[in-house]
Every structure is written in C-alpha cells, then in structure tokens.
Amino acid sequence: MNADTATDWTDRMLELRVGPVAHGGHCVARDGDGGRVVFVRHALPGELVRAVVTDDPGGAFCRADAVAVLEASPDRVEPACPWAGPGGCGGCDFQHTDHATQRALKTTVLREQLERLGAGAAVVATADLAAVEVEELPGGPLGWRTRVRLAVDDDGVPGLRAHRSHDVCEIGDCPLVPAGALPPVLERRFRPDSELDVTVVGDGAARVGSGATVHAADRTWELSAGTFWQVHPALPDTLASVVRDWADAPTGGVAWDLYGGVGLLGSVLAGQVGESGTVLVVESAASAVADGASALANLPQVQFVRGRAEREISRLGPDPDVVVTDPPRAGLGKAAVRDLAARAPQRIVHIACDPAALARDLSLFAAAGYRTAALRAFDAFPMTHHMEAAALLERIPR
Incomplete structure (x- = not known):
C-alpha cells in the first residue's frame, strides 16, 4: 500500500x-x-x-x-423517489435506471457470482449459464412492497435508515409501498429509538404491529404480527409453482421443508406425497410454527418441528426423498450441506436470496455429489440489488 x-x-x-x-x-x-x-x-x-x-x-x-x-x-432515468439519492434513504440501489436495466444488472451479478465463487462449472455442466436471466414478477417496479420496517429517530419521527448507517432518514412516502398507505404512519410520532413493523393489508391501509391475512398456494394464511412472509405479493405463488414443478415428491414419500416458515412450500409437498406420505416443516420461529400449524390443520401428513434447521438435519427421520431449503441470507454453509447430503435425498429445491451465498452453496453441493439441474432467478425486490433464486439439485448416482 x-x-x-x-x-x-x-x-x-x-x-x-x-x-x-x-x-x-x-x-x-x-x-x-x-x-x-x-x-x-x-x-x-x-x-x-x-x-x-x-x-x-x-x-x-x-x-x-x-x-x-x-x-x-x-x-x-430520473429516480421515482426524491429520498433515494446520495445521503438519503439506503433502501434502494437502482432508482436511477429503468426496470429492464435493473434486471440486466442483477443478471450480470448473478452470473458473475456463480462463475467467481466456483459454482459456475456445476451449473454450466447441465444448463447454459448464459441463458440464466433474472425474471420480472407481475406488478411492476413500484407499489409492490407489502411490509416495511421503519426506524424511529430521537424525536419520535419514523423514517428509513441511510445506507450502511443507523441514521434515520425522514421521508414523506415510499414509492415501493402501495400509493397512499405509508404517509398516515409517517405523520405519527412513536417511541424514540424504536422500530416499527408496518403491514399493508388487503384494503390498502398500513397498520403498525399488525398481523395479516394472505393468500398463496390456493390457501389462506392468518399471520400473527412479526411472522415472516415474502414482501413481494407475487413471490409466494411463484416459489410454490417452482416447487410444484421441480420437487416431484413421490406419493407416500417423505419430504422436508427446511427453514419452512408457515409451511407455504410444505403445503405444496403435501399435495405431492398425499395422505400416505410425510412432510416435515422445520422452523425456529414460534409464531410461524403456530400460524402454519393452524393453516395446514387439514393436512395430517404435515408435521411442524420447531428448531434450527441446521441442527435438526441429522436428527430428523426418516430419510427424505425430496428436500426444500430456504435458508437466511447467509445460505446453508458447509456443515448443513454436508449433513443434508449425508441423508441422500434424490432432489433438493434450494432457494436463496443472495447470489453469493447461492454460488457457495451450489459449489458445496457439487462437491457432495449433487448436480445443478435447473436454475431460475426472480426480481422480487425491484429498485434494489436484491433478488430471489431457486436451484434444482439432483443426486448423482454412485
């Protein structure tokens, strides 16, 4: 230096x-x-x-x-949000370009991460990496966000965090949230130095610390306040469709839904294994387990296991035919991939919200005897650099 x-x-x-x-x-x-x-x-x-x-x-x-x-x-292009520029809100990364270019930039990042972090060969062996695109979801780049976490400053004024900072940026609205929903909340005052979970409910109103009724995978889910649900309204059904197409769980078989939340994807697996099969949904959040058990009470083949998925993999039984994994942003990591491969499922549908973590995990799976048979990515967070991806992994016969 x-x-x-x-x-x-x-x-x-x-x-x-x-x-x-x-x-x-x-x-x-x-x-x-x-x-x-x-x-x-x-x-x-x-x-x-x-x-x-x-x-x-x-x-x-x-x-x-x-x-x-x-x-x-x-x-x-001119940003849609006046608070999105330098020194402003840190929530958006790409307000200054059009939606198609945003997806192209994300596609470039996804391909680069897969190549640079060693998973590219595992993907290219079975699919053309150059054909992988970050796909658009219905609804456009604005007004899609149904949940948002606001920070409250020292004076009780709610806003959004600045980039890489705990500073609170005072805003008048957020164009990612449905029009008209957020200003009534931003006009109120709250306990200083707190955080607010805001949910936009079916009537378009924003509620603080409230649960929600949502619909996906041909079901209705009653969510308690704080229970995780995807913020893009089209993503739950999109991921459910991917699992339905790829999992191919056998009738009477065993399927696992790891980091399963309320069992959205587990409900799809339940339809495949039927009443003679077993679906284990592993989730650590108590509210998600309770909400999921209530929503899926009419599916006797679904069982919820409360615990950290990475710790439960080696203890669950019996061995699975198919596994769905949807880990946090950091991905599965070496130990979880090792333990999961040791249980020898024929197929794994792996979902990731970070391309670097996806690349690392696919590389680990390749070393553990799995090939990447399919890969898709979705622009589930327009105006930001974030994306959602799904990979189908198949066990290589030995």
Missing part, C-alpha cells in the same frame, strides 16, 4: 470512470492509473462521475456516492 492509500479518503471528491456492476448495489471504479478500487453507488457502468468517498476502511478499497454525473449512461 502506498502512502496515499494509507490516508483516510473519507469526504474526498474523486472523478471516476465507472466500471462494471458488482454485488451489493454499486459499480466498481479505480482511482487513477491502477489505483484503489472504489465501490460507487448511484452510478451506472460506463458513466463519468464525480463521487464523494463516504467510507474508507483502509486497504485496497473505499466506498463512494456519485454526486454529479458528467457523462450519463443512456440507461439513466
């Missing part, structure tokens, strides 16, 4: 030619001739920008916000 990179660059203004998109909602640039890597938010590949360094952890890289665009990409 040279003397200049040893200096804290925070608040330094840089003129940068922006390079490719990277995982995390930013693009990569370099300062000077082969200088430090700068991760630039609010920019697009190919643009020339002035960027202010917002965070310098030292070493080979720093983070910056593009505050002026000197040469704009043809894909740049």
